Amino acid sequence: MEHGWSARRTRWGNRLAARRSTRAAPAGGFTSQPEPRTIGFYARGRQLTAGNFLLGGHMVETHRPWEIEPPSPAFAAELHGFGWLDHMAAAGDRDARIAAQGWVSDWITRYGRGTGPGWEPDLTGRRVIRWINHALFLSSGRDGAANAPFFASLGAQTDFLARRWKAAPPGLARFEAVTGLLYAGLSLIGMEHHVPAATGALATACACDIDAEGGIPGRNPEELLEIFTLLTWAVQALSEAGKRAPPALSASVARVAKVLRCLRHTDGGLARFHGGGRGMEGRLDHALAATGHGAPARQAQAMGYARLEGGRTTVIVDAARPPGGAASMRAHASALAFELTSNRRPLVVNCGSGLSFGPEWEKAGRATLSHSTLSIDGFSSARFARVARPEEGAPPLLDGPKSVTCHISRERYATAALLSHDGYVATHGLTHIRNLDLSADGRALLGEDTLAALEGTHRKRFDQVLTANRLQGIPYALRFHLHPDADASLDMNGAAVSVALPSGEIWVFRFDGPGKLSLEPSVYLESGRLAPRPCRQIIIRAAILDHTSQINWTLAKAQDTPLAIRDIGRADDPAFSGDFFATD
16 A cells, blocks of 8 residues: 555656646756767667657557557556657658657657656657757757757756656666756757756765675666666766766776676677566667777676686576565566577577566566476475565565575686575475586586575475475476577487587586486567567476485587587677567
């Protein structure tokens, strides 16, 4: 009830502030010619110009986007945030410009008086940044009278941000709101008086929401990238205005850059954990280059993740407790799960976030069995709380691991990570211990997964579970989810799995120990798709019969795979393909 009342009070406050802001003075123009900083894709811009809006996991075909009933809150948020303007500006032709100008004008006519779902601090900040970034695109071919509503609306939205940025939740939403206010203050004539407060608010947000190592409480790599992008834009905007960025802001940019480099695979994409995706193609490289933080050596651990690197192969492991507090509502039960990328090709992945496909897919994507790690049948390494009503939000994770350990050692021929978590001690008395060993040339990953009752109380709990359920053993499974582009098949009479990547690389999976090997269907969840993508997963099913069970496995390149393979491009790159609406 308290959460629901707080949310209603915030909405009322936003609504009242939005209506008051419509009486604010209009912006008098731009202090200088706006420089677009956002990245869009030509193919997506052409699809939008044709009236195909793929937002929040839903496709709507319309040339009147403000007259439709949004199919989901996520669709409405993306629509009113105007992030899609990046793609239309990337298309850049006359048809795209006229369509974008018309849709912006229609939004001002319908919602410019402070109504509708777009008047929230984060969405308003996002929208203001896009309108300023693409101001030349949106005003081209129009006279002063035609552009007057545009500047009046920017003035109103700037005033709204000045009133309501504090109401944005900590994290990405607050960074969007404050950066939008700063952007408007630096770019718009008559809004300069907002710059000191916005600069101070941004420095405060950095100090409160970014820790000493450069991480964020939610441990979502893609969200950290979005925050990093906003911070780099702010630093650049301040520099171009002849102002110095606060030390807290500059220091945060440097710390976050180090974390993101640790969480980036060899193909340039981010590790997909705790609700995050790979990140928009090119955004991380662009932001790192803009700040001069693209070259330093990568850390072995950052934001609770461990990184192993050999040759052109990366392994990134979730090596910390799941996020708590408000962040637990999006956290995944992914303790000790890993992803592996070889050259430009993801091989072992996690299923990802199902948020854009609805609450059932979101919950499924958060479970342990949707990650490349060990899970006890019927249990995740952390449990979900019960939620009585959908409006209360996603269920938070509860009763997760109390202790997660990670020790990384570097030898001449390999880098190893010894990890453990006690997420199953409360339920079964068992600790999961995982040892990963990546060869220096990146051609072989050796794994050792152990379930063990380590202490007397743990063994007693294990025996109780066996007795109470009349079990001969506790069933568990090791899962290795494969990327949709990986072509897998059982070999050696079911004793091995061969995985061929589009680059021509062939990897072979083998195991030693109890259990049965199988190759089964899985899904790959990513935003920008109408439906989950089908893929495969390697599964070893076994049972722990006494106080210890261990499975050894290897994932290695076949001997006839060349040391270097020329791999020019990926078919799933949205910058070069118009097929981003595909469902498989």
